[in-house]
Amino acid sequence: MQVDAASSEDSPLLKKKFVKSLTISDDDKSEGLERDPTSIEDLSGRDIFGTGRLLVVLCVLLVELCERLAYYSVSSNLVLFCTSLLHLTSTQATTVSLVFTGTVYIIPIVGGYIADAWSNRFNVIYGSGLIYLCGLFLLLCAAQQYSDLFGSDVADPSVEFRRVSYIGGLCLVAVGTGGIKSNVGPFGAQQVEDMGADAVQVFFNWFYWFVNAGGLVAFTGIAYVEQNISFSVGYLVPFVAMLLSLIFLNVGRTRYIYRDAQGSILVTSLRICGEACCKQSPFLDGRRQVFDSARREYGGSFESHLVDGVITVIKILPIFAFIIMFWVIYSQMQTTYFIQGERMDLALGSGQIPVAMLNGINTIAVMLVIPLLDRLLYPFCKRIGHPLTHLQRIGIGFVLVAISVFVAGGVEIVRKRHLGFEQKVGDEVFYSANVSVLWQVPQFFFVGAGEAFTSIS
16 A cells, blocks of 8 residues: 655654553644634643544544545456456556556645645545545446346446446546545644644554555455455445445544645745746855745745745655656556456465455555564664665665566566466456466565555655
8 A cells, every 4th residue: 555644764653552641732732723613622731532532533544444445445456347347458457547546646636735725624535525425336337237136127238338437437536535635644633733743653653554454455355256246246345435434534523623724835835936936046155046036035925944845845856756666666566467467377275366355465565564664674773873764765665666576577477388278257258377376476565565665765
């Protein structure tokens, strides 16, 4: 699973306990926070068990758990659905999967902007959840065998209807998950940020754990139902999960800490860049400082801390651009690796391994490697005087995903040498190899191990 929050250089990735005995005082309260008037006003000097704070944090975590379960239930077998029920080629199905995934990661920019500039995070999460639910309903309609539900007198929908319904549903799901993705993490952190940085760190550690828990259920149980029972049953689960997500969101409605829209930092950053480019920059220490022309003390319109923030972001943009390659490899798990697995021996005893279940190896790897890094490797490196920097961690992650691709290439060579029987996966028959799909375990594990290094850093 992708990480939604970064850890600091010195703080551990995992805390020993979910809840610490944190207290807050009036001096620690952040400005701009508003609590619904029906909730408890005075939190000063109390720990989180006595204030209802644990309830709202748990509600946010359950929202994320259900949303991730819904998302990965759709994305895990998306290629299989497209080839078996929509009669698309493997290439076309892969294209649909990649476009869907790309859209999911672009929409959060819009979702974050709306929450910052026009509304608040709760409203955007709730509205996105409703859109998400509509999309899942369309996917459910596309997957149904109506003759099984209503008898042979009712004809099953045509392939064209399924395609239109499915693509429309994917579009709505992409919009919904994008709006939730950009806001649910910050909204949860907003509930505990007045308790200090430690409380925020604890929240994000458990937030990431719930993300992986939702994915693990989807990649194992739901993927099995979709491949070996039916998509009509399998797609009912994410619909119910998203409905539960909205219910959990509303359970804590009267206790949440809200923050009104205060303007988009994205727009502010673009204005700073525009002003810096258009105005004459002052000479300081014998050289021209481009962004200083945007500072208020040099005749600009913005406070220095805002300008410094933009400069910091610009400095790390090359790193972000480089990390794109990591996510290109990461996306192969649900496309190229999936297609490879369809054409390998899925038999395990008297049953059949769901192809998408191999994605669960990635999740297990992340959940195993993070504690090892947190409790063993990082402290050891620090003790010997060579702590791993963020760039070094990212580099190690790249090496691990490169090993994953190398292993996958070796598996493909072996697979092509042992083609020998036909195998039915879902509603489609593949000419497969007499090589167990479990040979793919190392390539998925290396991606997960690389994610633990790169994404969290």
